[in-house]
Amino acid sequence: MLSLRLVASLIALVIGVHAESHMIIFDNRCGYGTPMLKANGQTLSTGGAYISNGPLTAAIAYLQTGTCGDNGENCVTVETTLVNPTSPGSGSSTDLSLIPPHAFSVPTGFGYFNGCDGAGALCASGSCPTAFFQPSDTQVQVACQTNNVNLAITFCAN
Template sequence: MFSFFKFTALVVVAATIEARAQEAHTVTFTNLCGTGVPTLKANGVTLSTGGPFTSSGALISAIAYLDVGCGANGEGCTTVETTLVNPTTPGSGSSTDISLIPPHSFSVTTGFGYSNGCDGSGADCTDANCPTAFHVSTDTNVQVACQVDNVNLVITFCD
């Protein structure tokens, strides 16, 4: 009987580890502007210049923007900031927002939406005064959360 319980415990642990190892999130772009290069970066490293990017694990503190003459980290442009991570406790999952906090500024209509979970949740920014974007660091009410494993993100420009 001891070996049965030990075996069951090992199976549960292995299944938990396997589930965490399979975490993945895909960021895709739709550029309807006819110009510019969709760019996705994390920690200063360019992850995508327009094609879909799939993380093998959590995607932490990434930024995306349509490069229409922006600085190296989206300065002078509208940015989407995101962390895509499977929740481990209530409220610890993914969060995405649009930022116009200087040195970022409105450049093109930008929006995002989750897919593969939390479908319909997202935000759009159509002008420099959009209420769905961070303008100062205390605008935390504009963050859009998603508490679903392996959620994806679709970012659209000029829609």
């Protein structure tokens, strides 16, 4: 008969193998600035890879060039929620935002990897058609319905 401790260890191992996680990496090709990743008012990364052990909701990323506010004001932001889908359409979503007070600062792009490879967007100028300019521009959201998808964010790549 298996001991309770052994059963608990096996359950933890199985859960750990299937646990949700997401990684965000940065590629700053500008030669200046500090990549920022924030969620819920907290800084999660200043350029290093960030791993979320579970869903990452309502996070923002931007390149702090010295002109950006604490929440990316005056700069283009990447807004993301990385979450394993529980029903069709309920997975990850990422977009670029130029909704005021956000404004174009540097070319900014993103792309999913480890699922939905090739899906992403690039904003290379202040008039990019791939960014939100008003809250109703929902067609620019890039969705991914893959478990444990990751995100690469690039600055100054055209």
